[in-house]
Amino acid sequence: xxxxxxxxxxxxxxxxxxxxxxxxxxxxxxxxxxxxxxxxxxxxxxxxxxxxxxxxxxxxxxxxxxxxxxxxxxxxxxxxxxxxxxxxxxxxxxxxxxxxxxxxxxxxxxxxxxxxxxxxxxxxxxxxxxxxxxxxxxxxxxxxxxxxxxxxxxxxxxxxxxxxxxxxxxxxxxxxxxxxxxxxxxxxxxxxxxxxxxxxxxxxxxxxxxxxxxxxxxxxxxxxxxxxxxxxxxxxxxxxxxxxxxxxxxxxxxxxxxxxxxxxxxxxxxxxxxxxxxxxxxxxxxxxxxxxxxxxxxxxxxxxxxxxxxxxxxxxxxxxxxxxxxxxxxxxxxxxxxxxxxxxxxxxxxxxxxxxxxxxxxxxxxxxxxxx
Numbered sequence: 079x080x081x082x083x084x085x086x087x088x089x090x091x092x093x094x095x096x097x098x099x100x101x102x103x104x105x106x107x108x109x110x111x112x113x114x115x116x117x118x119x120x121x122x123x124x125x126x127x128x129x130x131x132x133x134x135x136x137x138x139x140x141x142x143x144x145x146x147x148x149x150x151x152x153x154x155x156x157x158x159x160x161x162x163x164x165x166x167x168x169x170x171x172x173x174x175x176x177x178x179x180x181x182x183x184x185x186x187x188x189x190x191x192x193x194x195x196x197x198x199x200x201x202x203x204x205x206x207x208x209x210x211x212x213x214x215x216x217x218x219x220x221x222x223x224x225x226x227x228x229x230x231x232x233x234x235x236x237x238x239x240x241x242x243x244x245x246x247x248x249x250x251x252x253x254x255x256x257x258x259x260x261x262x263x264x265x266x267x268x269x270x271x272x273x274x275x276x277x278x279x280x281x282x283x284x285x286x287x288x289x290x291x292x293x294x295x296x297x298x299x300x301x302x303x304x305x306x307x308x309x310x311x312x313x314x315x316x317x318x319x320x321x322x323x324x325x326x327x328x329x330x331x332x333x334x335x336x337x338x339x340x341x342x343x344x345x346x347x348x349x350x351x352x353x354x355x356x357x358x359x360x361x362x363x364x365x366x367x368x369x370x371x372x373x374x375x376x377x378x379x380x381x382x383x384x385x386x387x388x389x390x391x392x393x394x395x396x397x398x399x400x401x402x403x404x405x406x407x408x409x410x411x412x413x414x415x416x417x418x419x420x421x422x423x424x425x426x427x428x429x430x431x432x433x434x435x436x437x438x439x440x441x442x443x444x445x446x447x448x449x450x
Contacts, residue, residue: 119239122248126236129255130229136262137229140269141166144222147273148204148215161203165219166226168196186376210275213324217272217446221265228262260401267406272325277447279403279412283349284319286419287441288450291317296450299336303328304450311424312433316341318440325446330371331380334440338384343436346385346392347426349419350442351412354398361411362398363418365426370394371442381440393426395419 145162149155170192173184200212200219207215232251239247271278277285294306294317305318316337320328334346350370354360369381369392385392397415427437 116243119243119245119248122245122252123236123240126239126248126252126255129259130233130236133229133232133259133262136266137225140222140225140266143269143273144218147218152204158203161199162219162222165199166223168223182376182379185374189374189376210324213326214272214275217325218269221269221272224265225262228258228265232258264402264405267402271405271407272446275323275325275447277408278405278444279399279408280351280405280443281322281408281445281448282351282397282399282412282415283441283443284322284445284448284450285408285413285441286349286416287317287319287439288322288445288448289416290315290420290439291319291450300329300332302326303330303333305333305337306450310437311427313427313431314341314434314436315427316343316436316438318438319450320441320443320445322445322448322450325444327373327442327444329377330440330442331377334381334438335384337438338388338390341436341438342388343390343438345427345431345435345437346381346390347395347423347437347439348381348392348442349395349397349423349440351399351404352396353401353404358398359411360399360403360409361415363415363422364396364398365422366394366396368392368394370396391430393430395422 141162145155145159148162149158152158170188173181173188175181196216196219197212200207200216204212204215232255235247235251238244239251268278270276290308290310291306294308296304296306298321299305299318302321302324303318304321305316308315308317318330318333318337320326320330337343338346348370350372352364352370354362369378369385371378371381381392384390397412397419399409399412403409403412423439431437
């Protein structure tokens, strides 16, 4: 059979036999129709297997770093490692929310119980540790636990999709993997910061308010939370933040509730870090209204409830940063925003209050490495 190659504009023949021509053209198309999804599953599975492997390496490395950090200078390392592995499987069951009435109090109770148990377990395991070191151990264990949880969830859906050849499950997992890996990279960098008790990006709120607290007497107001009184432009400023330099966010909700009842302020200003959008600059400062605070919502609810019941306007100031920057060592751009925020605080107080008024200023965030 003679092969005829006609190079022309859209009218090429491979052979002189039209049946063979049709077979050559449509056979691969039929294979794609019949087995195209299986091919896609194989390609996605191959890609996900590499990601799951990388996550496992990161999880194992975080576990080993945690072991090295908490067993330093300890004789009974085997028992400590055994207890650590049990910590990594620690979980918290959220309360039922079918009837939302009262769910905030339930959340508050469960999370408080969780924190108390974690602290008591660490105290029992390491009775000779000072407060700073014990808090560092707690934070490092939290990071290792988060790594373990992320890895197990990704591995679960990967194995389910692979076992059932379910293209939809695998495709959805592949779509969200970049965001999960971004969080995993952030946790990896956070491990170093919290081991060394270095300020992180999320500490910008306590740093801003802590600077205003310098040379003023501090008073305990709630668990791991302090306040001080100062004068700003002839107004009484009540400064509130978590108690550093240990890594804690305190209980700003309880603190603000008590101070509102006690002081009856005319204005509440909240300062916190916030995730920036792509294209925005790290360290950029923005103003708004509302309770600037993250978390599961317990403290935010308490602050909003107290402010609403007493008709107190709530102003918010945020410093923009990425999730990686929020839990890794504070960058120069974030630290340099302190003076800009101080200028905004003074302007808001001058414009929105009168002399002799009272203002509550809350610095929200993790106080690791930040003193007042």
